Each structure stands twice: as C-alpha cells, then as structure tokens.
Amino acid sequence: MTLLLRRAQWQIQAVVAFAEAGSLLFGMFDPLEKLKEYIGLQSVSADSAYRSEMLKTRDFVAGMFREMGLGVEIVDTKGHPIVVARRTGPASWPHVVIYGHYDVQPVDPIELWETEPFVATEKDGRLYGRGAADNKGPQMAHIAAVAELLEEYPELPLRLTFVIEGEEEIGSPNLLPLLEERQEELSEADFVLLSDTLSPSAEQIAVTVGLRGIVEMEFELVGPNSDLHSGLYGGAVYNPLQAMAEVCASLHTPDNRVNVPGFYDDVTEVEDWEREELKRLGSDEEVYKASLGVEALHPHAGYTPFEAIRYLPTLEFNGMWGGYQGEGSKTIVPAKAQAKITCRLVGQMDPAKIGKLVADTIRSRVPAGIRIDFRMGHSGVPYLVVPPDRPNTPQNQPPRLAQAFRATDRAINEVFGRPPLFLREGGSIPIIADVKRVLGLDSVMIGLFLPEDNLHAPNESMVVGVLKKGTEVSKRILKEISGIY
Amino acid sequence: MTLLLRRAQWQIQAVVAFAEAGSLLFGMFDPLEKLKEYIGLQSVSADSAYRSEMLKTRDFVAGMFREMGLGVEIVDTKGHPIVVARRTGPASWPHVVIYGHYDVQPVDPIELWETEPFVATEKDGRLYGRGAADNKGPQMAHIAAVAELLEEYPELPLRLTFVIEGEEEIGSPNLLPLLEERQEELSEADFVLLSDTLSPSAEQIAVTVGLRGIVEMEFELVGPNSDLHSGLYGGAVYNPLQAMAEVCASLHTPDNRVNVPGFYDDVTEVEDWEREELKRLGSDEEVYKASLGVEALHPHAGYTPFEAIRYLPTLEFNGMWGGYQGEGSKTIVPAKAQAKITCRLVGQMDPAKIGKLVADTIRSRVPAGIRIDFRMGHSGVPYLVVPPDRPNTPQNQPPRLAQAFRATDRAINEVFGRPPLFLREGGSIPIIADVKRVLGLDSVMIGLFLPEDNLHAPNESMVVGVLKKGTEVSKRILKEISGIY
Numbered sequence: 001m002t003l004l005l006r007r008a009q010w011q012i013q014a015v016v017a018f019a020e021a022g023s024l025l026f027g028m029f030d031p032l033e034k035l036k037e038y039i040g041l042q043s044v045s046a047d048s049a050y051r052s053e054m055l056k057t058r059d060f061v062a063g064m065f066r067e068m069g070l071g072v073e074i075v076d077t078k079g080h081p082i083v084v085a086r087r088t089g090p091a092s093w094p095h096v097v098i099y100g101h102y103d104v105q106p107v108d109p110i111e112l113w114e115t116e117p118f119v120a121t122e123k124d125g126r127l128y129g130r131g132a133a134d135n136k137g138p139q140m141a142h143i144a145a146v147a148e149l150l151e152e153y154p155e156l157p158l159r160l161t162f163v164i165e166g167e168e169e170i171g172s173p174n175l176l177p178l179l180e181e182r183q184e185e186l187s188e189a190d191f192v193l194l195s196d197t198l199s200p201s202a203e204q205i206a207v208t209v210g211l212r213g214i215v216e217m218e219f220e221l222v223g224p225n226s227d228l229h230s231g232l233y234g235g236a237v238y239n240p241l242q243a244m245a246e247v248c249a250s251l252h253t254p255d256n257r258v259n260v261p262g263f264y265d266d267v268t269e270v271e272d273w274e275r276e277e278l279k280r281l282g283s284d285e286e287v288y289k290a291s292l293g294v295e296a297l298h299p300h301a302g303y304t305p306f307e308a309i310r311y312l313p314t315l316e317f318n319g320m321w322g323g324y325q326g327e328g329s330k331t332i333v334p335a336k337a338q339a340k341i342t343c344r345l346v347g348q349m350d351p352a353k354i355g356k357l358v359a360d361t362i363r364s365r366v367p368a369g370i371r372i373d374f375r376m377g378h379s380g381v382p383y384l385v386v387p388p389d390r391p392n393t394p395q396n397q398p399p400r401l402a403q404a405f406r407a408t409d410r411a412i413n414e415v416f417g418r419p420p421l422f423l424r425e426g427g428s429i430p431i432i433a434d435v436k437r438v439l440g441l442d443s444v445m446i447g448l449f450l451p452e453d454n455l456h457a458p459n460e461s462m463v464v465g466v467l468k469k470g471t472e473v474s475k476r477i478l479k480e481i482s483g484i485y
Numbered sequence: 486m487t488l489l490l491r492r493a494q495w496q497i498q499a500v501v502a503f504a505e506a507g508s509l510l511f512g513m514f515d516p517l518e519k520l521k522e523y524i525g526l527q528s529v530s531a532d533s534a535y536r537s538e539m540l541k542t543r544d545f546v547a548g549m550f551r552e553m554g555l556g557v558e559i560v561d562t563k564g565h566p567i568v569v570a571r572r573t574g575p576a577s578w579p580h581v582v583i584y585g586h587y588d589v590q591p592v593d594p595i596e597l598w599e600t601e602p603f604v605a606t607e608k609d610g611r612l613y614g615r616g617a618a619d620n621k622g623p624q625m626a627h628i629a630a631v632a633e634l635l636e637e638y639p640e641l642p643l644r645l646t647f648v649i650e651g652e653e654e655i656g657s658p659n660l661l662p663l664l665e666e667r668q669e670e671l672s673e674a675d676f677v678l679l680s681d682t683l684s685p686s687a688e689q690i691a692v693t694v695g696l697r698g699i700v701e702m703e704f705e706l707v708g709p710n711s712d713l714h715s716g717l718y719g720g721a722v723y724n725p726l727q728a729m730a731e732v733c734a735s736l737h738t739p740d741n742r743v744n745v746p747g748f749y750d751d752v753t754e755v756e757d758w759e760r761e762e763l764k765r766l767g768s769d770e771e772v773y774k775a776s777l778g779v780e781a782l783h784p785h786a787g788y789t790p791f792e793a794i795r796y797l798p799t800l801e802f803n804g805m806w807g808g809y810q811g812e813g814s815k816t817i818v819p820a821k822a823q824a825k826i827t828c829r830l831v832g833q834m835d836p837a838k839i840g841k842l843v844a845d846t847i848r849s850r851v852p853a854g855i856r857i858d859f860r861m862g863h864s865g866v867p868y869l870v871v872p873p874d875r876p877n878t879p880q881n882q883p884p885r886l887a888q889a890f891r892a893t894d895r896a897i898n899e900v901f902g903r904p905p906l907f908l909r910e911g912g913s914i915p916i917i918a919d920v921k922r923v924l925g926l927d928s929v930m931i932g933l934f935l936p937e938d939n940l941h942a943p944n945e946s947m948v949v950g951v952l953k954k955g956t957e958v959s960k961r962i963l964k965e966i967s968g969i970y
Contacts, residue, residue: 198717212716216814225778231697231912232683234799234829235741236773236790238783241802242737249734252727256720288721293710296854298723305721314719317726318817319808324825329701329862331827331913332803340809342816344719369781377814427716428816 028151031144031471032127032464034064036120038102038136039129045080045103045170054080054166057102061164068147070162077174080166087150087160094400094481095159097186097441098146099194099431100139101168104131105456112458126461134455135168137462138195138448138470145474158482161189168196171378172431179438190400192435192443193477195470197425199447200281202463205412205473207405208445210310210384210424211432213345215355216377219362220338221247221370227323228333237333238369241322244337247365251315251358255301258315258343260361263354268347270311271392277421278306309426314344315358342377344426351379380430385442387422404444404481411476412446415469420446446473513636516629516956517612517949519549521605523587523621524614530565530588530655539565539651542587546649553632555647562659565651572635572645579885579966580644580674582926583631584916585624585681586653589616590941597943611946619940620653622947623680623933623955630959643967646674653681656863657916664923675885677920677928678962680955682910684932685766687948690897690958692890693930695795695869695909696917698830700840701862704847706732706822706855712808713818722818723854726807729822732850736800736843740786743800743828745846748839753832755796756877762906763791794911799829800843829911836864865915870927872907889929889966896961897931900954905931931958 043057044050058081062072065085075082080103107117107130115121117130127137149156165175179186197208223240224233253259283306289297299308322337324330343354355376366372386393387409388402405422413419432443448470454460479485528542529535543566547557550570560567565588592602592615600606602615612622634641650660664671682693708725709718738744768791774782784793807822809815828839840861851857871878872894873887890907898904917928933955939945964970 214716214816216816218814223779228777229912230799230801230803230827231699231829232910233777233794234801234827234911235793235797236782236784237777237779238781239802241805242733245730245733245802245805246737248727248730252731292713292718292722294708294722294854295856296723296852297721298852298854299721308720309718312720314715316715316719316816316818317724317730317808318715318815319810319819320726320730320822321806321808321810323802323804323806325804325806325823329703329825329827330803331699331701331801333801334804337805338810340814342715342719342814344716367781367783369779369783371780425717426719427714 029068029144029147031140031147031467034144035127035132035137035140035467038140039120039127039131040118042118043103043131043166044106045167046106054103058083058166061102064143065162068143068150070160075178077167077178079170079174082166082175082178083162083164085160085162085164087158089157089159093157093159095161095189096478096481097161097163097189097192098142099192099443100142100162100164100196101135101166102164103166103169104134104136105169107458109458114459117460122464125464127464127467128459128461130460132460132462133449133453134460135196137467139164141195141448141467141470142193142474144471145478148471149475149478153482153484156482156484158478161186168431175431176434176438179434183438187439187441189439189441190398190481191404192432192441193404193446193474194443195446195448196429197445197447198449198451200421200451202450202466203416204281204418205416205420206423206447207387207408207412207420208425208447209387209422210346211382212313212426212428213349213351213380213382213433214342214428214430215345215351215379216340216342217355217359217375218338218340218377219372219374220336221366221372222336223370224333224335227335230331230333233333238367239333240337240370241334243367243370244320244322244339246367247362248317248320248339250365251361256298257300258313260315260358262357263313263315266348266350266353267313270307271390273390274311274424275307277423278310281306281421281423310424311346313346313349313354316342316344318342344428345382347382347384349382351381355379378430380428381433381437383429383433383436383443384424400481401442401444404477407477407480408444408446408473411473411480415472415476444477446470514553514629514632516625516952519629520612520617520622520625520952523625524605524612524616525603527603528588528616528651529591530652531591539588543568543651546587549628550647553635555645560663562652562663564655564659567651567660567663568647568649570645570647570649572643574642574644578642578644580646581963581966582646582648582671582674582677583627584677584679584928585627585647585649586620586651587649588651588654589619589621590654592943594943599944602943602945607949610949612949612952613944613946615945617945617947618934618938619945620681622952624649626680626933626952626955627678627959629956630963633956634960634963638967638969641967641969643963646671653916660916661919661923664919668923672924672926674924674926675883675966676889677926678889678931678959679928680931680933681914682912682930682932683934683936685906685936687935687951688901689766689903690901690905691908691932692872692893692897692905693910693932694872694907695831696867697798697911697913698834698836698865698867698918699827699913699915700830700836700864701825701827702840702843702860703823703825703862704857704859706851706857707820708855709818709820712820715816715818718818723852724818725822725855726819728852728855729805729807729824731852732847733802733805733824735850736846741783742785743798745800745842747842748798748800751833751835751838752798755792756875758875759796759909760792762908763795766791766906766908795909796831798831798834798839801827801829803827829913830867832867832869834867836866840864863915865913866918866922868914868918868921868928869909885966886927886929889962892962892965893929893931893958896958896965900957900961929962931955
C-alpha cells in the first residue's frame with residue numbers, strides 16, 4: 001500500500017470516528033486507530049518473553065514517525081532500544097523535545113481483566129487495554145498533534161525531537177546515558193513536553209511542576225546463625241525481629257516527622273501561591289479517607305495530607321519480613337529480619353546525602369548482638385519548575401519556556417473549559433530531574449490520565465475525550481510556540 | 486514364623502550386637518534392632534500422604550507390646566490412634582505410666598540428609614534416621630527396660646500403662662481428651678516416666694523438673710484498602726509496617742523486660758538450690774555466643790542467659806511480615822502487616838490471662854488509622870515438680886514419686902558415672918502440665934537426646950551408648966519402684 005493510499009484511508013476513518021464521537025475533528029492521522037494498534041503490541045519491558053513484541057513495537061513507533069515525515073533514528077542500548085525522531089530546521093526555529101515511552105507494565109493478575117489486555121476495546125467513552133493510560137494514550141496526544149499540525153502547516157517553523165524509550169517501567173536505565181551522549185544536540189532545545197502524570201479529573205487538568213526525588217535502600221539484621229527454638233533459646237538472644245521493630249520504630253516521631261538527624265535540612269519553603277493552587281483542587285479529607293478505607297490520616301504535624309504528599313519528604317517502609325509466615329505457628333527465634341525503605345525527597349535534598357544519613361542512623365541504632373547488612377538502591381533528585389508570573393519565578397527563565405507555560409494555561413482553559421492547576425506531585429520521575437541536570441531543560445508536564453484509569457493495574461483505560469482534547473491542547477501549544485496564532 | 490522362633494532369632498542378634506558393641510548386655514528383646522525397624526516406618530503425622538505408614542507404625546508398636554505380654558488397646562481418635570498397653574495387677578502394686586510418641590517430624594529438606602531418613606543407619610556409635618532421637622530412640626529405652634525386666638522377673642510386682650500417641654509433633658490434639666476420659670483409671674497411678682527432653686551431653690544427663698508454658702497469638706494490622714503508591718500517598722496515611730514496628734517495639738524495655746502491664750505478676754521465685762544446680766551445668770557464655778554466632782547476648786537484666794531461658798517468661802516474635810519481599814524495589818505503602826508471637830510462661834502464669842493482657846496491650850497501642858485483627862492460638866500452662874529433699878519440696882509429695890526421683894538420681898549416677906542435674910527447661914510440653922492438671926500426676930523426665938542429635942532437622946541421630954545406658958537406668962528405676970534391689 002502506498003503512503004498516499006494509506007493517508008486517504010485514515011482520512012475516511014477519521015471522518016467516521018468524528019461522526020461517531022460527535023466531538024473534535026481529527027485530521028488524516030487517526031490517533032484513536034493508531035492507539036488501538038499501539039495497545040495491541042505487547043510491549044512488556046520487564047519480561048524477556050516479550051522481547052520480539054518489544055521490537056515490533058519499536059518498529060511501529062518508528063513507522064508512525066516516518067509516515068509523519070520525520071527522520072527516525074533507532075538508538076540501540078544495553079536494554080531495549082530508544083526511538084528518536086527529528087524534524088530539523090533553522091536554529092532560529094523553536095525546538096521542543098517530546099518524551100514518551102512505548103513499554104508497558106506486565107498484565108498480571110490477568111484473571112482480573114474484563115477485556116483482553118492487549119486488545120484495545122472501546123466501551124462507554126473509554127479505551128481499555130494495557131498501556132492505554134501509561135503511556136501510549138497520553139503520548140499519542142502529542143504525536144497526533146504533531147501529525148495534524150504538519151498536515152495543516154507543512155512549513156511549520158518548529159524543530160521537534162521525539163524521544164520514545166522502551167524502559168520507563170523498569171527505571172529508564174539507558175536513557176540517562178543517551179542524554180549525556182547527546183547533550184550538545186539536545187541541550188539547545190527550549191523545553192520538554194510530555195504527558196505521563198496525573199490529573200484529578202477529566203474536567204480539571206493538572207500541570208505538574210514538581211516531583212519528589214527518591215532514594216531506595218534495604219537492609220538485613222542478622223542475629224543467631226540459624227533459626228533457634230524459641231523455648232530453648234528465647235530470652236537469651238536478641239530476636240532480630242525485635243531489633244527490626246525497635247530500629248524501624250525509632251525512625252519517626254509521634255507527629256510523623258522522620259526521626260533522622262539532618263533529614264529536613266535541605267527541605268525548601270513552599271510558596272503561598274502553591275498552597276492557594278492546591279486549595280483550588282478542593283480535596284476533601286472525608287472523601288479521601290473513605291476512598292482509602294481508613295478512619296484517620298497521619299500527615300506530618302502542621303500539614304494537610306494533600307500538602308504532605310507534595311511538599312514534604314518521607315521515609316516509607318515498602319516491605320519488612322522475617323521468621324515464619326505460614327499457617328499456624330512455628331516457635332522460633334528467627335536468624336534474621338529484612339526491610340526495604342524508600343525516602344521521597346523534596347527541595348534541595350540530595351539522594352546520596354539522605355541515603356547516607358538514614359543508613360548511618362539505622363546502623364547506630366542496631367543493638368549489640370545483631371549485625372547489619374545495608375544496601376543502597378536507585379535514586380533520583382527532586383524536581384521543581386516555577387511557571388512564569390509567580391513571585392518565585394526565576395529572573396532568568398527562558399522566554400520560550402515561559403511562553404509554553406502561558407500557552408498551556410490558555411489552551412487547557414479553552415479546550416477543557418477550566419484553567420489547569422499547577423501542582424507538585426508526590427511521585428518521582430527521576431528522568432525529569434536528569435533532563436534538567438544534564439540538558440538544563442525544564443519540562444511541561446500535562447496530566448492526561450486520571451485516578452480511575454487503573455495504571456499498573458487490571459482494566460487500565462483512558463477516556464477517549466481526554467485523548468482528543470489533549471491532542472487539541474498540544475496542537476495549540478505547539479502552534480503558539482511556533483508563532484502561529 | 487512362630488513367636489518362639491522370632492524370640493530365638495532376637496537372642497542371636499542380641500548376642501551379636503553385644504559382641505560388636507562390647508558394652509551392656511541386652512536380653513532377648515534387642516532394642517537396637519527393634520529401633521531400626523521402628524525408624525524404618527515413615528510415621529509423619531503432619532502429612533496425610535503418610536496415613537498408611539502411620540497405621541503400620543501403630544501396628545508395629547502394638548505388636549511390640551503384645552510380644553512383651555502386655556494387653557494392648559488401640560484408641561481411635563479424630564486424628565491418629567493412640568496405643569495404650571497395660572500390665573495389670575493388684576492395687577497394692579506400684580503403677581507407672583510411661584509416655585512416648587510414635588510420630589515423627591517431616592524429613593524436609595531431604596537433600597541435606599547424608600543417609601536415607603527412613604533407613605536406620607549405624608555409624609560411629611550413632612544411629613541415624615528420622616525419629617532416632619525424637620522420640621523413637623529415647624522411648625525405646627523404657628520399652629526395652631520393661632521387656633528385659635519382665636523376662637528376668639516374670640512376677641515383677643509392678644503395674645504399667647504405656648501411652649504411646651501418634652500426634653505429638655502436631656500438638657497432641659487428641660491426648661487430653663483421652664486423659665479426661667480415662668481420668669479415673671490413670672489418676673490412681675503413681676507417676677509418669679518419659680524421655681522426651683534434652684541432656685547437655687552423653688556424660689551429663691539432665692532430669693527435667695520444669696517446663697515453660699506457652700501461649701501463641703497472631704495479628705494483622707490493616708491500613709488502606711489496597712497497597713498504595715508510596716509517591717502519590719506516602720506521607721498521608723499511616724503505613725501498617727510503621728505501626729507494626731512501633732507496636733512491637735513497645736513490647737520490650739531496653740533491659741529486655743516484657744513491657745506489658747501485669748505480665749510478671751504470677752512469676753514465682755527461683756530457689757537457691759536450682760541456681761546451684763544450674764551452675765553445676767558449667768555453661769560458658771563465650772562458648773554459647775560462639776555456637777550461636779552472636780557477639781552479645783540479651784537476657785533480662787539481673788539474669789544470666791542460662792537462667793533467663795529457664796526461669797523467666799518471654800514474648801518472642803516468631804514471624805513478622807508485610808509489603809514487598811522480592812528482588813529490587815516496589816514503591817508501595819502496603820495495605821497490611823502481620824506478626825506471630827509466642828509467650829513462654831513460668832510459675833503460676835496462666836496462658837489465657839497472659840494472652841488477654843498481651844492482646845489488650847497491643848490493641849491499646851494501635852494508632853488511629855490502623856485496624857487490628859487478633860487471633861489467639863494454642864496454649865499450655867507451665868509445669869514444675871520439686872524433687873524430694875529440697876527446701877521447697879511439697880510436704881505432701883507422694884512417696885513413690887519421691888522414691889522414683891531418688892532412684893533416678895542413683896541409677897544415673899551409677900550407669901552414667903555422674904549424678905543427673907535436676908533442671909528446668911525453656912521449652913514447653915503442654916501435655917505434661919495437662920497430666921498434672923487432669924490426673925494429678927507428676928512426671929519424671931530423663932533426658933536421652935543431646936544438643937547435637939539434630940531433632941526436627943536433617944541427619945537426626947541418637948548415640949547408641951546413651952540408648953543402652955538409658956535402658957539400664959530405666960530398668961533400675963522400675964526395679965527399685967517394684968521393691969526389688
């Protein structure tokens with residue numbers, strides 16, 4: 001099939017889709033059909049059994065960009081390849097980097113899916129399937145926006161670099177090396193545009209301006225050289241589970257501050273405009289408690305839970321175990337106990353420094369008779385970008401970044417009918433901070449998935465209307481950056 | 486084969502065994518060969534796959550007693566049957582109950598066995614095989630003693646009741662009902678004789694005069710209704726693992742007292758003679774630490790570790806778990822955390838009362854935002870018998886019990902060349918306290934297995950010399966009780 005014929009076919013499909021959806025008009029590039037095809041590709045990066053599907057997905061992504069007329073480069077890595085697609089032009093043209101990932105989470109537990117995870121299924125205004133919301137759908141909004149813009153404005157004065165990786169769900173181990181290698185080329189871009197964050201609802205879009213950093217660690221407390229009979233030895237030796245409980249209990253104060261000396265030293269102030277913006281989110285503690293099934297929340301003293309998850313660091317126990325976990329009882333003093341901890345970081349907190357503080361504190365609290373084996377894991381620095389026109393906006397903010405934020409604000413207001421909230425989020429996307437550190441670029445993060453989209457869970461879906469509106473928002477931002485009004 | 490022929494064969498085997506072992510003479514009943522046959526029967530009570538082997542073992546035990554001329558009753562229960570064998574006589578004859586169990590622990594991990602677990606294998610003065618030490622071997626000392634005595638003294642003025650159960654390794658669920666049902670018959674006995682306890686070495690035999698009681702419990706701390714993303718929710722909710730650590734850490738003071746109000750109320754004093762007896766054991770803390778692989782011990786303040794495990798109650802964490810235990814990290818706030826606890830009890834401590842104290846204390850320390858689900862498990866009261874001629878010997882101690890202790894002291898001194906130590910043990914045999922409570926009978930517990938015998942572990946074995954000397958000790962005790970010197 002020639003490219004021309006296929007384009008004609010898309011156009012027909014788009015008209016049909018428009019007639020059915022009765023909403024925004026898609027151009028020749030039908031993002032919904034493209035997305036369905038994309039979801040059908042089983043791009044599970046964590047499982048080597050999906051290796052050939054990963055390669056098919058890489059080729060599908062590369063094919064989309066080629067059809068749009070972009071120059072495609074496949075960057076092979078130690079893991080899954082990265083697709084880089086470029087629209088080049090004069091240095092005077094603005095240059096936007098658009099980020100996304102073509103890999104998805106595993107589908108287990110498969111028995112809880114109501115549709116086939118790798119068969120995109122439209123139902124009640126939603127598109128179901130693994131990757132629909134994370135990240136194939138939101139990513140498609142930007143790809144479709146570019147496809148449509150280039151059809152409408154073949155001479156669009158805009159340089160573009162798409163970076164679509166295949167390892168986001170396994171921690172992006174090979175993206176940072178690429179950034180470092182292409183530092184010269186990429187750092188002269190104006191900003192990064194992406195959609196891999198959350199919005200509170202289909203009516204209220206959020207632009208994420210902050211992400212917490214993270215540092216992972218785990219340790220083992222070792223007591224006797226084997227499990228002991230709790231009758232014959234109980235009372236003579238330090239039980240490693242008792243030591244684990246005592247050490248871990250010492251790491252928070254009753255008002256839920258992290259009880260590690262120096263932990264809060266590099267936390268920075270939150271500005272009033274941020275607290276105001278968060279209030280506009282209108283979160284309700286009662287609704288929140290009911291949704292979580294808890295009778296009480298436990299934020300750090302002086303903060304609401306909604307502030308705490310965004311503005312404060314944490315020390316969280318992700319796992320803890322030792323001894324007998326089976327049915328009934330086994331009367332032992334176990335030989336060892338283990339724990340996994342992650343700290344979320346904010347402000348100027350440095351993962352290596354915090355990791356060392358926590359490790360040293362834990363070591364210092366291990367009692368005599370117990371040995372400790374400590375291992376540090378992955379880490380990422382916190383990220384914060386201040387939109388223009390705020391009291392704390394940096395004096396030297398790049399004009400095109402400021403322009404992008406203003407365009408985003410306006411476009412979301414016009415397309416979704418309500419201005420976005422510029423919010424920090426509690427999660428961590430370490431690569432965003434790496435982009436800032438290595439390339440000096442800030443990111444405009446437009447949330448196009450919702451709390452009910454079941455990311456990383458069975459029955460993942462995306463609201464089709466959000467995809468269409470998101471595409472329109474992306475188009476308007478890119479047009480405005482290009483100087484076309 | 487007629488019984489007569491078989492007896493003649495045993496006699497020949499016994500002579501051969503004597504010639505080989507060059508030690509004590511066995512009579513017509515060859516305990517070592519009987520024990521080898523007994524070990525060959527795969528009497529794993531915990532696994533229903535071994536049901537037919539359990540029945541074969543029951544028949545083997547019953548057959549031994551019938552060959553000895555005892556009246557055998559098979560008591561069917563809801564679980565595995567109990568073998569009761571009787572030698573009746575005039576009410577003026579002393580009456581000794583001898584206890585043992587024909588079931589054994591599972592053999593896993595099978596790959597760590599150096600011989601076939603169910604093929605009794607003699608090597609370097611030891612008999613290897615599952616059940617060799619727990620309890621087939623030590624039990625055989627008493628069976629052989631009776632067999633030999635009855636051959637030597639067919640008119641022995643002694644009544645005997647053997648109670649050999651098949652469920653000791655799964656908590657003896659059907660023995661207490663039997664005791665209650667046969668209360669009238671059994672309570673008129675003089676005492677119980679058994680060997681299912683530990684001695685420090687083949688040279689130093691211990692007579693166990695105290696056992697700790699036990700109460701098992703487990704609980705679950707429940708937070709949010711599912712595992713939460715630790716970035717999006719961390720800092721808002723109480724992490725159930727944090728609550729678990731805080732609750733469990735609160736249960737001991739730094740000097741390792743159990744921090745539950747009222748916990749020590751019913752602990753009774755330890756007599757000086759007991760401390761003296763324990764000192765004669767000559768335990769060395771440095772050797773003990775080295776054997777356990779720990780740099781420090783952690784007994785309750787004011788007690789040596791060897792005192793603490795015998796004289797004091799404990800609250801021990803047998804298992805604790807929650808959240809992610811796999812490789813790498815999973816950044817969650819887990820929905821729940823779980824723990825298993827056993828308390829060891831001494832003196833007048835009542836399991837139900839202590840269980841309630843601990844449960845109430847734990848409940849009272851669960852923070853807001855966390856629910857608790859608490860379950861009590863099995864329990865057993867502590868047991869203590871004071872040998873005769875001690876400052877705290879009860880005034881009304883039954884004369885034949887006193888006589889049995891004196892005989893035991895003398896026989897062990899003569900046969901093993903060193904008097905026994907009368908020691909409390911840290912373990913729990915709930916049925917011993919039940920026998921006291923239901924039947925009013927005390928137990929004479931002669932330790933015939935050693936620390937290196939690998940009970941409940943691969944390569945279980947028993948020292949053949951200990952079996953032979955134990956048989957001789959049992960014979961001397963029963964002779965003396967019968968009035969034959």
